[in-house]
Amino acid sequence: MSKEITSRKDDYSQWYNDLVIKGSLADYSAVRGCMVIKPYGFALWEKMRDQLDKMFKDTGHVNAYFPLFIPKSFFSREAAHVEGFAKECAVVTHYRLKNDASGAIVVDPDAKLEEELIVRPTSETIIWDTYKNWIQSYRDLPLLINQWANVVRWEMRTRLFLRTSEFLWQEGHTAHATAEEAKAETIQMLNVYADFVEKYMAVPVIKGVKTASERFAGAIDTYCIEAMMQDGKALQAGTSHFLGQNFAKAFDVKFSDRDNKLDYVWATSWGVSTRLVGALVMAHSDDDGLILPPKLAPLQVVIIPIYKGSEKKDVLDAKGASFAQQLKAAGISVKFDDNDNSRPGWKFAEYEMKGVPIRIALGLRDLENNTVEVARRDTKEKISMSMDGLTEKIVQLLDDIQQQMYNKALAYRKDHITNADSWEEFEKLLDEKGGFISAHWDGTPETEEAIKDKSKATIRCIPLDNPQEQGKCILTGKPSSQRVLFARAY
Amino acid sequence: MSKEITSRKDDYSQWYNDLVIKGSLADYSAVRGCMVIKPYGFALWEKMRDQLDKMFKDTGHVNAYFPLFIPKSFFSREAAHVEGFAKECAVVTHYRLKNDASGAIVVDPDAKLEEELIVRPTSETIIWDTYKNWIQSYRDLPLLINQWANVVRWEMRTRLFLRTSEFLWQEGHTAHATAEEAKAETIQMLNVYADFVEKYMAVPVIKGVKTASERFAGAIDTYCIEAMMQDGKALQAGTSHFLGQNFAKAFDVKFSDRDNKLDYVWATSWGVSTRLVGALVMAHSDDDGLILPPKLAPLQVVIIPIYKGSEKKDVLDAKGASFAQQLKAAGISVKFDDNDNSRPGWKFAEYEMKGVPIRIALGLRDLENNTVEVARRDTKEKISMSMDGLTEKIVQLLDDIQQQMYNKALAYRKDHITNADSWEEFEKLLDEKGGFISAHWDGTPETEEAIKDKSKATIRCIPLDNPQEQGKCILTGKPSSQRVLFARAY
Numbered sequence: 001m002s003k004e005i006t007s008r009k010d011d012y013s014q015w016y017n018d019l020v021i022k023g024s025l026a027d028y029s030a031v032r033g034c035m036v037i038k039p040y041g042f043a044l045w046e047k048m049r050d051q052l053d054k055m056f057k058d059t060g061h062v063n064a065y066f067p068l069f070i071p072k073s074f075f076s077r078e079a080a081h082v083e084g085f086a087k088e089c090a091v092v093t094h095y096r097l098k099n100d101a102s103g104a105i106v107v108d109p110d111a112k113l114e115e116e117l118i119v120r121p122t123s124e125t126i127i128w129d130t131y132k133n134w135i136q137s138y139r140d141l142p143l144l145i146n147q148w149a150n151v152v153r154w155e156m157r158t159r160l161f162l163r164t165s166e167f168l169w170q171e172g173h174t175a176h177a178t179a180e181e182a183k184a185e186t187i188q189m190l191n192v193y194a195d196f197v198e199k200y201m202a203v204p205v206i207k208g209v210k211t212a213s214e215r216f217a218g219a220i221d222t223y224c225i226e227a228m229m230q231d232g233k234a235l236q237a238g239t240s241h242f243l244g245q246n247f248a249k250a251f252d253v254k255f256s257d258r259d260n261k262l263d264y265v266w267a268t269s270w271g272v273s274t275r276l277v278g279a280l281v282m283a284h285s286d287d288d289g290l291i292l293p294p295k296l297a298p299l300q301v302v303i304i305p306i307y308k309g310s311e312k313k314d315v316l317d318a319k320g321a322s323f324a325q326q327l328k329a330a331g332i333s334v335k336f337d338d339n340d341n342s343r344p345g346w347k348f349a350e351y352e353m354k355g356v357p358i359r360i361a362l363g364l365r366d367l368e369n370n371t372v373e374v375a376r377r378d379t380k381e382k383i384s385m386s387m388d389g390l391t392e393k394i395v396q397l398l399d400d401i402q403q404q405m406y407n408k409a410l411a412y413r414k415d416h417i418t419n420a421d422s423w424e425e426f427e428k429l430l431d432e433k434g435g436f437i438s439a440h441w442d443g444t445p446e447t448e449e450a451i452k453d454k455s456k457a458t459i460r461c462i463p464l465d466n467p468q469e470q471g472k473c474i475l476t477g478k479p480s481s482q483r484v485l486f487a488r489a490y
Numbered sequence: 491m492s493k494e495i496t497s498r499k500d501d502y503s504q505w506y507n508d509l510v511i512k513g514s515l516a517d518y519s520a521v522r523g524c525m526v527i528k529p530y531g532f533a534l535w536e537k538m539r540d541q542l543d544k545m546f547k548d549t550g551h552v553n554a555y556f557p558l559f560i561p562k563s564f565f566s567r568e569a570a571h572v573e574g575f576a577k578e579c580a581v582v583t584h585y586r587l588k589n590d591a592s593g594a595i596v597v598d599p600d601a602k603l604e605e606e607l608i609v610r611p612t613s614e615t616i617i618w619d620t621y622k623n624w625i626q627s628y629r630d631l632p633l634l635i636n637q638w639a640n641v642v643r644w645e646m647r648t649r650l651f652l653r654t655s656e657f658l659w660q661e662g663h664t665a666h667a668t669a670e671e672a673k674a675e676t677i678q679m680l681n682v683y684a685d686f687v688e689k690y691m692a693v694p695v696i697k698g699v700k701t702a703s704e705r706f707a708g709a710i711d712t713y714c715i716e717a718m719m720q721d722g723k724a725l726q727a728g729t730s731h732f733l734g735q736n737f738a739k740a741f742d743v744k745f746s747d748r749d750n751k752l753d754y755v756w757a758t759s760w761g762v763s764t765r766l767v768g769a770l771v772m773a774h775s776d777d778d779g780l781i782l783p784p785k786l787a788p789l790q791v792v793i794i795p796i797y798k799g800s801e802k803k804d805v806l807d808a809k810g811a812s813f814a815q816q817l818k819a820a821g822i823s824v825k826f827d828d829n830d831n832s833r834p835g836w837k838f839a840e841y842e843m844k845g846v847p848i849r850i851a852l853g854l855r856d857l858e859n860n861t862v863e864v865a866r867r868d869t870k871e872k873i874s875m876s877m878d879g880l881t882e883k884i885v886q887l888l889d890d891i892q893q894q895m896y897n898k899a900l901a902y903r904k905d906h907i908t909n910a911d912s913w914e915e916f917e918k919l920l921d922e923k924g925g926f927i928s929a930h931w932d933g934t935p936e937t938e939e940a941i942k943d944k945s946k947a948t949i950r951c952i953p954l955d956n957p958q959e960q961g962k963c964i965l966t967g968k969p970s971s972q973r974v975l976f977a978r979a980y
Contacts, residue, residue: 030619034557042554064532067524068656076595091584095644097576105566129520154585166558
C-alpha cells in the first residue's frame with residue numbers, strides 16, 4: 001500500500017529525500033537548484049510563517065517590502081559582505097529578449113544594463129540604502145522592520161529545503177540609536193527563534209555565538225540556534241546578527257541624538273528560512289513517513305470510517321461527520337475521509353506518510369461499544385477510547401504528542417552531546433557516535449580550519465552562558481578557557 | 491501642520507504621487523522602476539492579501555510556490571505567450587561575480603549560464619512544466635493552485651503601485667478535465683475579484699471580456715473587472731483567463747479520462763496585484779490625504795486626548811485607554827495616541843493624511859458632558875456622541891462609512907458612463923467629461939487600433955450580459971451589434 005521509503009539506517013540522506021517527495025512537501029523543478037513547494041509543504045510553511053509573524057508583531061515589528069534586485073556596486077560598500085555574498089549570485093545583465101534572424105529567441109545585446117543587478121542573496125545593502133532616507137533623528141529610531149521574501153544564493157550542491165538556490169525566508173532589519181539597544185534586539189530575536197523552534201517545531205536548540213570565521217559577512221557577532229538531527233548531525237536553524245555600525249557606515253546613515261550630535265546608526269539583522277521545514281522533517285520523522293508536531297501540522301486529525309459493505313454506512317458517516325464538526329469547533333484542523341475509492345489500509349498508510357498526528361478509526365464494532373480507535377502517529381500507539389467527551393481527550397492528546405515529541409528529541413540530544421579530551425577521542429566519537437562534541441579549542445581560526453579539514457566537523461557555536469574551564473586544545477594542545485560545540489552539519 | 495499635497499484639480503497625477511509618498515505607503519528605491527513598500531502600505535496590502543487568500547481557500551484553492559526563474563526556452567513553447575511576455579524581462583545570464591585585476595567587482599565571464607534564465611513575468615510556463623509530472627488521470631484533476639509571489643516586467647514608464655518593474659501579486663493556475671469546468675472556474679474567480687473589490691475596497695467594477703487584442707498572451711478569453719478612478723480614467727483591477735488547452739499542448743500535459751482516453755488538460759489563470767493599492771488610493775482619497783475603507787484600513791479608529799496643560803490629564807488618559815480597550819475587544823483596530831510631543835492639530839492632519847476612517851477626540855468639555863467628538867474621514871463630518879454605548883455606535887459608523895464610500899464611488903461612475911453615437915461626440919466626451927464611453931465598434935482590431943491612436947482611449951471591455959443593439963461604428967460607420975466600453979486608462 002505505502003509508497004516505499006528508504007529506511008534511515010540504510011541511507012539517511014535518501015530517506016530524507018523520499019520523505020520530502022513522497023510526503024508531498026516539495027518537488028524538483030526544471031531550474032537547477034530551485035524547488036517547487038507543493039501545496040502540503042506550503043501549508044506547513046504557512047503555519048510556521050504565520051506563527052513567526054505573530055511573534056515578530058508581538059515584539060513590535062512591522063513588515064515591509066524591498067526590491068528583489070540590488071545594484072552590483074552596493075555589495076562592494078561593505079568589505080566583508082561582498083566577500084561573503086556577491087560571489088555566488090544570480091546576475092541580471094539584460095532587460096530584453098528578441099528574435100534573431102532565424103526567429104529564435106535570444107538576449108538582445110542592445111538591452112544591456114549599465115550596471116548589473118544582483119538578485120538579492122540577503123537585503124542589508126538595499127535596505128540600508130533606503131534607511132538613509134528614513135532616518136534623520138533619534139525620533140526616527142528604532143526602526144523595527146521585517147520582510148518576508150524570496151532570496152537567491154547560487155549553491156553548487158543543493159538539497160530540497162535544506163539548501164536550494166532560491167528559498168523563502170524572513171529577514172529582520174532593525175536600526176537603533178545605541179549599541180546596547182541593538183545588542184538587546186539581537187538577543188531578543190534569538191530568543192524568539194528558540195521559542196518558536198522548541199515550542200512549535202518541538203525541536204530543542206542550543207543558543208550560542210558563532211566563531212569569527214562562521215560569522216555573517218558584515219556582522220560584529222552572529223548568534224545562532226543549533227538543532228540536532230536524528231543522525232546526530234547539526235543543523236543551524238536560525239541566526240541573529242549584531243551588525244554594529246558597519247552598514248550605517250557603508251551607506252552613510254547617521255542620526256542626530258538628543259544632544260544634537262551626529263552618530264552612525266546601530267543595526268541588527270536576523271533570519272530563518274524554508275530550511276526549517278527540512279529541519280522539522282529530519283528531526284522527527286520515521287521510516288513510515290513524516291511525523292509532524294500538532295501545533296504545525298496542516299491537518300491535525302483524520303477520521304476514517306471502516307465500512308463492511310454498506311452495513312450501517314449512513315450511521316458511520318453521520319457519526320464521523322459529527323465528530324469532525326465537534327473537533328473543528330474546538331479549533332482543530334480535521335478531515336473526515338469518507339472517500340469510497342480507497343481502502344482503509346491505503347488511507348492509513350497515506351496519512352502516516354503525511355505525518356497527521358492523530359488518526360481516528362470508526363467501525364461497526366465501535367458503534368456497538370460506543371468507542372473509537374485512536375492512533376498516534378508519533379508512537380504508533382493505538383488506544384480504544386469511549387466516544388463520550390472525545391473532543392476534550394483529543395485536545396489533550398494533541399498537547400501530549402507535542403510535548404512528547406519535544407521530550408524525545410531532547411533526550412536524543414542529551415545522549416549525543418559528549419565531551420572529548422583528545423584528538424583520538426574526538427575522531428572516534430565523530431565517526432562512531434556522532435552528535436555534538438564538546439571540546440577545547442585554542443581559539444584560533446587556523447586551528448578551527450585544520451580541525452574542519454581533518455574531520456569535516458565545524459564549530460557549531462560557543463554556547464551562551466558557557467562555563468569557563470581550563471583545558472587544552474584537542475588539536476594543538478594549546479591552552480583553552482572553555483569548551484565549544486563541534487559537529488558535522490547540514 | 492499638514493505635509494502639503496498637490497490638489498487633484500491642479501495635477502491629478504502629482505496628487506497621486508504625493509498621497510503615496512506622504513501617506514507613507516511606498517517610496518522610490520535605488521533600483522530603476524522598483525519601489526519600496528513601506529510598513530503602512532504593506533499593512534494595507536496584508537489586509538487585502540489575507541482577505542483574498544481566505545476567499546481563494548473558501549472556493550477550494552490551495553497555495554504553493556514555484557521557482558522565480560524560468561528557462562528562456564520555456565517561453566518559446568507558446569507562440570502568443572512569448573510575444574506578450576518574453577520581450578521585456580529581466581534576464582539572468584551569469585551566476586558569479588569576481589574581483590578583476592584592479593580589485594573591482596565584475597561579472598565573471600567564466601560563470602555564464604548555458605541557458606539564460608528569465609525572472610518570471612508570470613508563471614504559466616514553469617507551472618505547466620511542473621503539472622506535467624502531477625497529472626496523469628482525471629483523478630488528479632482539478633488542480634486548484636494559487637501562488638503569492640513577486641514578478642518582474644521591465645516597464646519603461648513606471649508609477650508607484652500602478653506600474654512597477656517588480657510587483658507583488660497572486661496568480662491562480664488551475665487544471666481541469668473539461669472546457670466547461672475551466673470556463674466555470676474562470677468566471678468564478680472573476681466574481682471573487684469583483685466581490686473583493688466592491689465589498690472590501692468599496693470600488694464598484696464592471697465585469698467584462700477583453701477584445702482579442704487586449705487578451706492575455708496565450709489565453710482564449712480574458713475576463714476583467716474595470717474600475718473608474720476619480721479623474722474618470724479606467725483601471726483594470728483584475729483579470730481571469732480561460733487558457734483552453736494552449737499551455738497543456740505547449741508542455742504536453744495529457745490526462746486519461748474515465749473512458750481511458752487521453753486528452754490535453756484545460757487551464758485557467760487569474761491574478762491581482764499590488765496595483766490594487768494604487769486603485770484604492772485613486773478611487774477614494776481627497777486633497778487632505780488618503781481615505782481608506784474601514785474593512786481594509788490598517789488602523790480603523792484613532793483616539794486623541796485634548797489636554798489643557800496637565801488638568802485632568804490622568805482622567806482623559808484613563809478614559810481614552812478604556813475606550814480603546816472596548817473597541818479592541820469588539821475587533822476594531824484602534825490606537826490611543828497620548829503622545830505628548832505632538833499637538834492635537836498636527837495629529838489630526840497626520841491621521842487624515844493616513845486615511846484613518848474615524849477619529850475620536852476627547853477633551854475636558856467632553857468629560858463634563860459625557861460626550862466625545864467623532865470625526866469621519868470620508869465626509870469630514872464631526873458628530874458629538876454620548877459616551878454611552880460608544881462601541882456599538884462606532885461599529886455601526888464603520889459599516890456606514892464602508893457603504894457610503896461604495897455608494898459615492900458608484901454614483902460617480904453612474905454619472906460618468908455616457909453613450910456616444912458619433913466620432914465628434916466621442917472625442918468631446920473624452921476630452922471634456924471623461925469616464926467610460928459606451929459606443930458602437932465594428933468589431934475589427936484595425937478599427938480598435940485606429941481609435942486608440944486617434945483618441946488614446948482603449949476598449950476596456952465588452953460587459954458581461956451586454957444588451958444587443960444594432961448600431962454603427964463611431965469611427966467607420968460599419969454595422970455593429972453591441973456597444974462596448976471605451977476609456978482612457980491607467
